[in-house]
Amino acid sequence: MSATRPMGATHTAEQFDDPVQQREAATLGMWTFISTEILFFGVLFAGYTLCRVRFAEAFAEGSRHTDLLLGSMETAVLLISSCLVAVSVREVQLGGRRVASWLIAGTALLGCTFLTMHGFEYVSEYHEGLIPFLRYTQTGPHSVPMQMFFCLYYFITGFHSLHVAIGVGVLVIMGRRTHRGDFDQDYHTPLEMTALYWHLVDIVWIFVFPLMYLVGRSG
Amino acid sequence: MSARTHRSGPKPPSLTANLLVLAALLVLLALTVGSAFLRLGPGNVAANLGIAGLKAALVLIFYMRLKTDTPLFRIVACVGFAWLAVLIALALADLLTRPA
Numbered sequence: 342m343s344a345t346r347p348m349g350a351t352h353t354a355e356q357f358d359d360p361v362q363q364r365e366a367a368t369l370g371m372w373t374f375i376s377t378e379i380l381f382f383g384v385l386f387a388g389y390t391l392c393r394v395r396f397a398e399a400f401a402e403g404s405r406h407t408d409l410l411l412g413s414m415e416t417a418v419l420l421i422s423s424c425l426v427a428v429s430v431r432e433v434q435l436g437g438r439r440v441a442s443w444l445i446a447g448t449a450l451l452g453c454t455f456l457t458m459h460g461f462e463y464v465s466e467y468h469e470g471l472i473p474f475l476r477y478t479q480t481g482p483h484s485v486p487m488q489m490f491f492c493l494y495y496f497i498t499g500f501h502s503l504h505v506a507i508g509v510g511v512l513v514i515m516g517r518r519t520h521r522g523d524f525d526q527d528y529h530t531p532l533e534m535t536a537l538y539w540h541l542v543d544i545v546w547i548f549v550f551p552l553m554y555l556v557g558r559s560g
Numbered sequence: 561m562s563a564r565t566h567r568s569g570p571k572p573p574s575l576t577a578n579l580l581v582l583a584a585l586l587v588l589l590a591l592t593v594g595s596a597f598l599r600l601g602p603g604n605v606a607a608n609l610g611i612a613g614l615k616a617a618l619v620l621i622f623y624m625r626l627k628t629d630t631p632l633f634r635i636v637a638c639v640g641f642a643w644l645a646v647l648i649a650l651a652l653a654d655l656l657t658r659p660a
Contacts, residue, residue, distance in 0.1 A: 380640060
């Protein structure tokens with residue numbers, strides 16, 4: 342491979358005319374993946390909707406068992422991390438590589454913070470006896486259908502946390518590559534795609550939060 | 561042919577715009593938590609989902625750059641949500657129209 346290829350053509354695969362076409366193809370692929378992810382979580386949300394219509398009272402009671410303070414803080418952490426990664430892409434586009442790698446590291450750190458806080462929630466729910474099939478000690482008129490709420494809660498938040506964990510791993514790689522100087526104004530598609538994925542994780546949580554933590558709080 | 565690079569792509573939003581979006585998202589978070597404690601009946605669900613939709617739209621439009629990027633991406637993004645809407649609407653139509 343020659344090191345004297347024209348600027349901007351260095352990273353262009355041979356099937357593409359130019360970097361812009363390559364970036365558009367990659368971004369289109371990422372958006373297609375995001376659409377499938379929307380449907381993946383969508384099925385769980387659809388199941389949630391049906392069960393909530395059917396067992397409204399049990400869902401309200403189940404939701405009151407969740408930790409609203411931790412949930413709100415987790416939401417804020419993810420929203421801030423989304424802003425950080427958006428600014429990091431901007432920095433790379435403007436040539437600020439050093440700042441960008443710190444911003445990406447900050448994003449990954451916030452992702453870890455989110456996972457830790459959620460871990461604490463799971464532990465306290467275990468002690469409270471709220472995990473169906475593992476440790477479920479609830480009694481009362483809604484205790485049986487309330488298991489439905491908690492099954493969906495663990496499925497949805499569990500898959501979401503898995504996505505966060507994968508995102509943190511990819512962000513660490515992107516942070517290292519940015520620091521090493523792999524990305525500049527002319528080529529930063531992998532970082533841009535990672536940012537899109539991270540925003541998707543944020544959007545999923547934006548819907549998880551009111552559906553899991555805020556039901557029946559006024560009752 | 562002049563070389564097209566990423567520099568000729570969509571311009572990134574300003575730092576101020578990014579921070580304003582974050583501020584809006586955090587205010588909306590406070591609003592949604594606050595509204596959950598008001599006795600609004602069905603209005604609680606509407607407020608929670610409305611605010612969540614608004615927050616998602618802010619992230620999609622500004623952070624994910626749907627506003628400035630190629631229109632094709634806007635279509636693909638809408639398609640995912642459109643199918644989800646069909647899924648939930650038809651499932652609910654079934655459930656809500658069954659005799660008790």
